[in-house]
Amino acid sequence: MSAPSLAGGTQPTFSAPPWRERAEEALIPPLVALLVALICGDLLILSYGQSPAAVYRLLLEGTWGNAYGFGQVLYKATTLTFTGLAVSFGLRAGLFNIGAESQLAAGGFAAALAGLALPAGTPLIFALLLCMIAAGLAGGVVGAVPAYLKTRFGAHEVIVTIMLNFIVLALLNWFIAGHLHVPETLHTPEIHAGVLPRLADIDPRFHGSAANLALIVAVLVAVAVWFYLFRARGGYDLRAVGLQPEAAQYGGISVGRVWMRALTLSGVIAGIGGINYVLGYKHYYEDGFASGAGFMGIAVALVGRNHPFGVLIAAFFFATLSQGGLAIHAFVPKQMMDVLQGVVILAVAMAVPEVRRILRGARGRKDA
Amino acid sequence: MNPISFLTQMIRIAIPYLFAASGGVVAERAGIVSLTLEGFMLSGAFAAVLGTNYSGSPWVGVLCGMLGGLIFSLIHAVATIRYRADQVVVGVAINLLAIGVTRFFLKLFFASSSNSPRVAGFGGNIKAAGFDNPLLWLGIIVAPLVAFMIYKTPFGLRVRAAGEHPDAAESVGVSVTRVRYVAVAISGILAALGGVYLALDQHQFTDQMTAGRGFIAISAVIFGRWDPIRAAAACLLFAAAETLQIQLQGSHAIPSQFIEMIPYALTIIALAGVVGRAVPPAALGKVED
Numbered sequence: 001m002s003a004p005s006l007a008g009g010t011q012p013t014f015s016a017p018p019w020r021e022r023a024e025e026a027l028i029p030p031l032v033a034l035l036v037a038l039i040c041g042d043l044l045i046l047s048y049g050q051s052p053a054a055v056y057r058l059l060l061e062g063t064w065g066n067a068y069g070f071g072q073v074l075y076k077a078t079t080l081t082f083t084g085l086a087v088s089f090g091l092r093a094g095l096f097n098i099g100a101e102s103q104l105a106a107g108g109f110a111a112a113l114a115g116l117a118l119p120a121g122t123p124l125i126f127a128l129l130l131c132m133i134a135a136g137l138a139g140g141v142v143g144a145v146p147a148y149l150k151t152r153f154g155a156h157e158v159i160v161t162i163m164l165n166f167i168v169l170a171l172l173n174w175f176i177a178g179h180l181h182v183p184e185t186l187h188t189p190e191i192h193a194g195v196l197p198r199l200a201d202i203d204p205r206f207h208g209s210a211a212n213l214a215l216i217v218a219v220l221v222a223v224a225v226w227f228y229l230f231r232a233r234g235g236y237d238l239r240a241v242g243l244q245p246e247a248a249q250y251g252g253i254s255v256g257r258v259w260m261r262a263l264t265l266s267g268v269i270a271g272i273g274g275i276n277y278v279l280g281y282k283h284y285y286e287d288g289f290a291s292g293a294g295f296m297g298i299a300v301a302l303v304g305r306n307h308p309f310g311v312l313i314a315a316f317f318f319a320t321l322s323q324g325g326l327a328i329h330a331f332v333p334k335q336m337m338d339v340l341q342g343v344v345i346l347a348v349a350m351a352v353p354e355v356r357r358i359l360r361g362a363r364g365r366k367d368a
Numbered sequence: 369m370n371p372i373s374f375l376t377q378m379i380r381i382a383i384p385y386l387f388a389a390s391g392g393v394v395a396e397r398a399g400i401v402s403l404t405l406e407g408f409m410l411s412g413a414f415a416a417v418l419g420t421n422y423s424g425s426p427w428v429g430v431l432c433g434m435l436g437g438l439i440f441s442l443i444h445a446v447a448t449i450r451y452r453a454d455q456v457v458v459g460v461a462i463n464l465l466a467i468g469v470t471r472f473f474l475k476l477f478f479a480s481s482s483n484s485p486r487v488a489g490f491g492g493n494i495k496a497a498g499f500d501n502p503l504l505w506l507g508i509i510v511a512p513l514v515a516f517m518i519y520k521t522p523f524g525l526r527v528r529a530a531g532e533h534p535d536a537a538e539s540v541g542v543s544v545t546r547v548r549y550v551a552v553a554i555s556g557i558l559a560a561l562g563g564v565y566l567a568l569d570q571h572q573f574t575d576q577m578t579a580g581r582g583f584i585a586i587s588a589v590i591f592g593r594w595d596p597i598r599a600a601a602a603c604l605l606f607a608a609a610e611t612l613q614i615q616l617q618g619s620h621a622i623p624s625q626f627i628e629m630i631p632y633a634l635t636i637i638a639l640a641g642v643v644g645r646a647v648p649p650a651a652l653g654k655v656e657d
Contacts, residue, residue, distance in 0.1 A: 044472065096456050155639035156648070158456050159590060162403075162583060163632035174625035298460050335471035335481070342465025346443070349453035349461060 021359060026305045028355045030314075033303070033347035040343045044336045055328050062327020063320045069327065071199055071209025075281065076319035077312075078211070079104070081218040082273025083297025084315050085225050086139075086266045088306040090157075092229060093262035094242040099146065099161030100270040101294025102168035103139040108274025109172055110138035112285035115191025115278065127194035131279055132217070132272055139271015140264050142168055147263035151256040157263060165294070176287045187286035196280040212280030219312070221269060226308040238262055270294070299345045302352075374611055376497045380569070382607035383507035384409065384562035384578075388585035389592070389599045390514040391558030396594055397518060398551035399531040399544075399651040403459025404444050405559045406582025407466030411436040412560025413567035413577055414470040418477060420487040426568055429487070430503070433564035434557045440466060441556020445549050455653050463582075471575060484573040503565045510558065511600035518596060527551050531649035559585070587635040594649060606631040 042052045063069045083100040090097035097103075114134035118127050146160040173186075180188050196213045200206040229235035240248040241258040249255045277289045300318055304310030321341060325334030388409055392402040412433040419432025444462050447453045471481065478484045491500035498504055518524035529537035530547045537544050559582065566581070567573050584606055592599030613627035 047476065098456070098460070149636065149640050153640040155636070155641075158401075158403075159586070159639060160636055163587065163635050166580065166583070166632045167629045167636075170625040170628045174623050177625075178623060295460055295464065298457065299464075302457055333472060333475040333481070335468060335475050338468030339465065339472050340468070342461050342468050345461035346447060346453075346458065346465065349457040350447050350451035352454075353452045 021363065025356055025359055026307070026310070029348050029351035030303050030305070032351045032355070033344045036347040037340045037344045041336065041340055044339060045332050048332045050331050055332055058328050058331065059324040063323045067203075067205035068207070068209050069323060071206040071211040072323045072326075073316065073319045074199070074215055075210040075212070075276070076322050077315040078215045078218045078276045078280075079273050079293050080296055080300050080315035080318055081222060081312055082276070083270050083293050084300030084304055084311040085222060085308060086270035086273070087297045088301035088304060088308070088311055089225060089229075089269060090262055090266040091301060091306050092235075092242045093238045093258055094245060095150070095259060095263055095266075096158045097143065097146075097161055097263060097266045097270075098158055098298065099142060099164050099168075099267065099294070100297040101290055101292075102165040102172075103142045103267045103270035104273050104294055105172055105290040106138040106142050106168055106274075107135035107271025108278045108289060109175070109285045110134040110271070111194070111274050111278045112188050112191055115194040115283075116189065118191075118193035120192040122193035124194070124196075128196065128275075128279065131194040131275060135271045135274045135278075136268040137271070139274070140268040142271070143267015144260070144264045147260045150263070151259050173287055176285070182284075185286075186288070187282070187284045190283045191278070194275075194279050195283055196275070198280065210281040212276070214276035214280040217272070217275065221272065222308040222312050225269070229308070234261065270297070296341070299341060302345060302348050374615065376499070377614070378604065378607045378611040379508070380498050380504070381610050382603050383504055384566045384581050385585050385588055385603035385607060386507045386510055386600055387562030387565065388559040388582055389588040389603050390510045390596055391555035391562075392585055392589040393514060393592075393594060393596045393599050394518070394527065394551050394558070395555035396589060396652055397531045397649055398527045398548045399534060399649060399654065400445075400448055400548055400552050400555075401455040401459060401653045402555060402586060402589065403456060404440070404462040404582075405555070405562075405585050406578055406580065407459075407463040408437045408440055408556045408559035409563035409566070409578040409582050409585075410463075410466040410470055410576070411440045411563070413563030414473065414573050415560070416564040417484045417487050417567050417573040418473070420489075420568065421477075421484065424488060426488050426490050429568060430561070430564055433560050433567070437556040437558075437560020437563070438553055439556075440560075441552050442549075444556070445552040449545055449548050449552075467576060470573070474573065474575065482575050486571050487568070489568040489571045498569070501565075501569070503561065503568065506561070507565060510561075511596045511603075514558075515596040523547075523550070528649075531651055534651050534654075584631050587631045590635050590648075591631070591638045593638075593647070602631075602634075605634075 045052045045055045063073050083104055086100045086103065087097055111131040111134055114131045115127065118130065142164060145164060146157045149155040149160050150157045176186055176188065182189055198206070199211040200209065229239060237248070237253045237258050240251065240253060241255050245255050278285055296318055300311055300314045303317065304314035318341065321337045325337035328334065388405045391408070392405050395402045415436025416429040416433030420426050420429030440462060444458060447458045448455045474480055474484065490502060491498065518527060526537065526542050526547045529542060530544045534544045562581070563578060566577060588599045588602035588606060591602040609627050609630045613624050616622070617624065
């Protein structure tokens with residue numbers, strides 16, 4: 001691990017396990033979870049009197065098997081990538097951001113406001129940047145509140161972010177219902193500028209699917225997060241705090257400042273995710289559009305093992321589950337996928353510490 | 369505003385909170401994070417409707433509801449105690465799982481994606497305004513019962529020891545693991561009763577009918593500083609705010625969204641320590657290897 005030196009000038013050396021063992025520790029839990037989910041899926045399908053093989057085939061055909069389904073998977077994966085990155089970014093610093101839900105909503109709201117404020121005909125790249133800045137700022141503000149309360153008063157970020165979800169969503173509901181909606185709806189008027197092209201505009205086979213260029217932004221943000229975490233000084237500090245806050249403090253890192261930065265940036269990332277729906281899909285902010293995406297971000301971060309590229313894969317997986325539910329709905333209710341999502345999260349959460357203990361136990365015996 | 373109707377409405381709104389918050393206090397005092405109350409309530413509500421629907425008796429429904437909460441709480445306990453999984457992650461998973469399972473079975477048993485058919489309930493005497501429902505009376509006394517259990521019984525002492533000084537408890541021969549299993553099971557059953565009350569009061573199950581009530585209960589636990597009586601007082605306070613919102617509807621004095629925020633804002637204020645710091649049990653959420 002090429003580590004930049006700490007502020008104090010000391011260079012701590014991690015005795016990291018070799019890459020193969022690290023890969024085992026990272027990959028086995030999600031694979032175990034997948035297996036458990038498949039078995040649970042079998043049981044649910046059988047309880048409905050259908051054939052698991054046929055239903056799974058249908059699921060694959062409806063998601064990866066045709067351009068429309070695949071486009072829908074990509075669209076759903078885009079939002080989940082943002083919230084998954086946001087949650088994993090916080091977790092790398094040892095902080096649990098459960099507020100991605102409201103940060104995403106606030107970001108989408110701000111993006112819509114920016115898109116409404118800009119005159120029609122604003123060049124796309126300029127409008128996109130302004131909308132992203134607005135979205136990031138809004139998400140960042142929501143993220144900064146628990147960060148400040150944590151560093152200043154020691155208030156636990158899990159509870160504060162949960163409570164803040166309700167507060168921010170109620171506030172947005174008040175803005176929309178009371179002030180900004182198009183009559184008879186709960187959404188804003190359509191934005192004038194910043195509309196992102198859809199994949200279907202580039203390749204007509206994606207016709208009808210909501211996948212849009214926010215996908216590229218999501219991948220770029222994942223790369224940026226990877227660079228920050230693993231190649232930049234700030235990311236090194238952040239991970240050091242996440243592993244051992246006391247040791248990091250002793251090594252000269254200001255833990256409070258890192259916490260502030262981590263949760264705020266986490267909010268920024270989730271906030272930018274609002275562009276996928278607002279700029280790319282509906283072109284307006286609608287009350288409740290973020291519903292569930294923030295909590296799924298926790299699942300994505302967990303299954304993606306808090307690595308930006310793992311998050312991309314996990315987002316794609318959960319998006320496939322969600323879209324797959326629609327594909328099989330004629331035979332087994334799509335609600336089956338809600339069950340499987342919970343099963344996957346639970347199985348990974350249980351497998352992570354268990355696999356670590358087993359692998360370390362085995363290693364310990366080898367050393368002895 | 370009629371004070372009697374205000375009070376009765378407030379109590380009826382408070383009952384699910386009182387059950388769930390009392391359950392939350394037990395689990396959290398034993399050191400296990402209770403972000404799962406929402407899921408326990410939802411599973412209890414569904415199982416109660418299922419049991420009542422097929423037996424015709426709300427009492428069978430109550431038992432089924434308790435069983436539903438017990439099953440989910442045991443999943444929670446096994447994941448966090450046996451497998452030492454992250455308690456916050458498991459909490460999120462249990463809530464999602466409860467939403468998913470109730471939705472799937474709603475479809476399987478009642479062929480609907482939104483609600484169950486109408487089922488029997490308790491009471492029904494209009495003049496009694498809901499006070500002929502035995503669950504309502506249980507809800508009123510549940511917090512004092514939990515307070516007695518936690519402060520006056522040997523088991524309560526063990527619960528508090530498991531949450532504050534698990535090592536010390538182990539060293540004098542208390543099985544922290546067993547205490548925590550029982551505490552989580554109690555929290556599941558109590559929170560489920562909150563859902564049972566809700567479902568039988570409305571005579572049906574609707575998708576996600578708990579609608580965040582489990583999180584209000586967590587707010588009450590924290591705002592009540594992990595004390596059952598103070599948590600119950602917080603439940604009544606939050607229910608009073610909600611009743612006010614309902615009774616003021618149409619007057620536009622305060623937008624309803626701002627009254628909705630009250631429990632959450634008060635919780636954040638309590639955590640930030642503006643008026644007397646809310647300090648959680650020392651071993652809450654900690655996993656010892």
